[in-house]
Amino acid sequence: MKSTANILAKKGILTLSGEISKDKINLVAGAITQPFAEMVWVTTGGDMDTINRLTDVLVTMNTPADRGKLFKIIKMLYGLMGLQFSAEAEPMDADPAVLEYFIFSFTADFGEIIKDYLAEA
Numbered sequence: 624m625k626s627t628a629n630i631l632a633k634k635g636i637l638t639l640s641g642e643i644s645k646d647k648i649n650l651v652a653g654a655i656t657q658p659f660a661e662m663v664w665v666t667t668g669g670d671m672d673t674i675n676r677l678t679d680v681l682v683t684m685n686t687p688a689d690r691g692k693l694f695k696i697i698k699m700l701y702g703l704m705g706l707q708f709s710a711e712a713e714p715m716d717a718d719p720a721v722l723e724y725f726i727f728s729f730t731a732d733f734g735e736i737i738k739d740y741l742a743e744a
Contacts, residue, residue, distance in 0.1 A: 630714055636721055643721050645728075652728035655709045659697075660736035662704040669744055674737055681730045690722050697729070 631637040635647045667673045684693040694716045701708045715725040 631718055643724055645724060648724050649728050651711050652725055653732050655712050656729050656732035658706055660733050662706060664740050666704060685726050690726055691716055693726060694722060
């Protein structure tokens with residue numbers, strides 16, 4: 624666990640006191656959510672039934688029991704859409720509190736971006 628904390632601290636995800644850096648997690652989540660949401664929008668042709676099913680998975684799997692699986696699903700979806708998953712986001716599943724906030728931030732950003740696409744459509 625110590626080495627995990629060191630990796631997260633070196634990346635600025637955990638502070639020296641061991642607290643999560645919400646600002647850093649928000650920055651990383653925001654940076655990777657934009658291309659993800661764009662590819663979801665493009666590949667579905669803006670089909671809100673499909674986008675709502677994906678959003679439902681993001682929300683319902685955001686539980687302590689399923690959060691690790693959800694992170695793996697998100698990474699898999701990146702690959703399926705031809706996107707490179709961020710090296711900065713890669714260790715987000717190394718700490719339960721970090722992962723919880725990362726998934727929360729990712730899901731919130733995804734919803735906001737999709738709302739923006741809907742407003743433009």
